[in-house]
Amino acid sequence: MYEKFPEGAAQRTDPAVAADDLYDAVIVGGGISGALIAARLSQAGRRVLILEAGPAEDLTLRGYEDYLNRFYEAISKDNQAPYPALPNAPMPRGTDVRPIVPGAPDASAYLVQNGPFATDTTYTRVLGGTTMHWEGKTLRMLPEDFRMRSLYGEGADWPLSYDDLAPYYSEAEREIGVSADVEDQAYLGITFDDDYVFPMKGLPLSYLDRTVAKDIDGMEVELDGVQRRLRVRPFPQGRNGIANPDYDGGKGYVPQGAVSAYQVEVGERCQGNNNCVPICPVQAKYNAGKTLAVALRTGRVDLVGQAVAHKVHIDERTRRVTEIEYRRYDRPDSPGFTTMRARGRLFVLAANAVENPRLMLASGLRGSSGLMGRNFMDHAYLLAWGLLPEPAGTFRGTVCTGGIADLRGGRFRSRQAAFTIDIHNDGWGWARGAPMTDLISLVDSGSRYGASLRQGLVDRVSRQLQLAFMVEVPADPSNRITVSPDFIDALGNMRPVLTYDIPEYTMRGVAYARQLSKRIFARLGAEDHTAYNPNFWGYAVHDGEGYEIRGGNHLAGTHVMGRDRTTSVVDADQRCWDYGNLYMVGGGSMPTVGTSNVTLTIAALCLRSARAMLARLDSETAPVNVTSNRRDAAPTSGKAAW
């Protein structure tokens, strides 16, 4: 089925009228977090306003194909290639990154990089957010990822356990539409309910995966005195596969295809295209537009686009947010704007782990714990690339279908970072720009053309193997987002300033990953072509060895959750300790990133928080007994500070 976007929904809300309204919730950001919360609140009868920084137009197949065509025509095929640059709501772009000269922040692009480490990490500011360009890998976190401090003395503990989040993982897997088989995904403590199956059956491993598996399955690795056998394992994917008839107690599952204002039939199954990132050609990959359509169909969700949140206003006496002031730009290509406000019973910052703290800090709200913006995390990616002895069908299948997950957890994490290994079906694309670079070199250096060029390209790329080690980065308060009046964007909003270094703990994991990649290549009989360029912007040295480190766009940790208001920014419901009606949601709440891509966990957290928000709205809108003690009147869970 297609996901029906109600015609006119993106434009029907007059911001001036909305300004005089009191919504049950005002949500900043129309990505997966905002969409899920809007859907849940509106389905429960609540009225919601979403402020979206990007232009808001009805989501139609035609509009989606404009993104697609922009990508096809773009020279650079980076994560933002399909999405038009917005001076009024700029987004970081991987191509922006430059080596940082110590002491001189690189302010040449929207994300100001203070260093010392430069990162190409990005996020997308359009309706649907970064799920427009995400890869769609939907690993659950390991139970031990929630208890890193207790178990390994590294990172932080969550105020939630895996078991607390498990039902919401299941719910998130339904919302996103995950294809996977339980037997492949139950490892290292990950458990499922007895009768659980994923909505859709697992997507098959690529021919490249199976080629690698032939030699790697069973390979023994000893780490911290524990012997492990590696195995190439399929990843769970947020893209449509064969619906599992056993899902939901035998009710089955209907894959959700493209979102559009008119009836379309496309996207109900992955076609194996190779450009999931930056955009799935058919919308078989989930994007948050699918959930936004659900939310808007309730008729209780208003959406205002071209609305960049400028300031969160606080009543210091009640310690509550009173309104969000936003700048609504008149046109995407000119800086004229109107200052507007939005009011609600609850406010939900669902931008992302950079924009959420940026807005708070720009509003002068540092948080009583002093942790607002601190503990920025991402994954550190180390790539290793080689040539297999035989053609292995590289460039067939989606970007990534399988990898090695056996080193995601274990006692070694008290000393060094864990990682997941992706086998990339797009060859040396990420590391060295394949296949474009191969094409250019065959033409320029090889003087090839016609059939010889075609064959030459096939010969070159079909043996390429690129392993991507997704290495965890622990929370470090020094890694942080700040703002400065010295750096503002076209609308006069303060830009995010990132101060970031790769912790030693992560670098020990990186160094081990490189050693392991050599062993894997040797076992495969692959020629190792990995060479790290000292002039690379993300070059990092550890124990005398240099590595190229890339960002994962898995933003986390800038408003971490915790049990204690002095050591965290939000509680387990993602509610701000400081302001009783303010929720900061998304990756920023995560105290650890573990070794899984963050979106599934973000979705699970938001689904959980939506319940808490509904309970709070119910209690706040219940008849109030007037007493002299305000605290007694507010039926809170006991954790509230107001």
Place this chain on the structure above:
Amino acid sequence: MTVSTIENRDDLIRYLEAALALEHATLPPYLTAYYSIRSTTNSDAAHIIRVAAVEEMLHLTLVANVLNAVGGRPDLTRPGFVPSYPAYLPDGEDDFTVDLRPFSPEAVETFCKIERPGKAPSADERLLSAPADRAPLLVSSPTAEGMRFYSIGEFYEEITEGLEKVAADDPALFRGDPARQVGPEYFYSGGGTMIVVTDLDSARRALQFIAAQGEGLDSGIYDAEGELAHYYRFRQLQLGRYYQEGDEPGTPTGPPLSISWDDVHNVKVSAKLADYPPGSELARVAREFNADYGALLALLTQAFDGRPALLQDAVCDMFRLRDGFNRLICNPLPGHDGLHAAPTFEIEPAAGSDQPAARDAGEPTRAVTP
């Protein structure tokens, strides 16, 4: 209603074989129009045609399931299975022919006729006399000589009623091996889902689904699942607006759709290999296309002959068809005033037959002319 033209299982099988050919016969015209659209243009039109084509493939497979269920053997390689275009529809409708046309108002007009709602004015008019001066090669009623159907919907009504009759007389009608059925896991990207046929009820559902998805027989413009029938999908291209739930057939009220008739490769209508310059690369590519298409039909025949998993391989072949189309359609056909080349769908006998497989470039095939 006149006397049923389906008396026994053999009659039924002949009808189902005709249905198989009918469902397939719509694919070359839909695909030709679809691929004639210049890439990145005419999104609305391209998707509407694409959906119809994909769902015709669903119908083809549903008919194969019914045929297999009653112990038949679907054969997409038999001579004449692919009609020679322009062609009359295999159910015998004779007031129009189907050409292989570029995307154009004429093509859309034909598509609407193919999918037109077809309740005959009275039961007596379901089956009509076919005019005598018509090419005899295309089946009308496969069992009653000289008779043809009012519409595809009436054609399927006849089959459904015949099926019920034969099933009542023959308790062992559904004798086919269930392992030959194609299940829902093999079909996607269109409305509707595959129906495994094992008994009268599932057979009836499959046939009624086909008729309803084409033309909305009895059920209005949307079916029970909220899916728009093909006829109305195409009407959107004529009326310039999308339908939405609650609309009356003549007045869609959804978002406007935009059509650019000029953003089309103007291919020669129902081109033949004889139109291609002998010995040219273009002629070679056109022959390769037909060979690939013939191989795909052979693969589908195997899939419908007890090896449904082969449909996975067929998906790759279908992607290759796209490449084959593009190789031809982007090129002008020499000597035809700027008209472009297009696949001719003149299919050689399947590999393994006694017929010579290769022919000289540009030489006309044995294809019959209408």
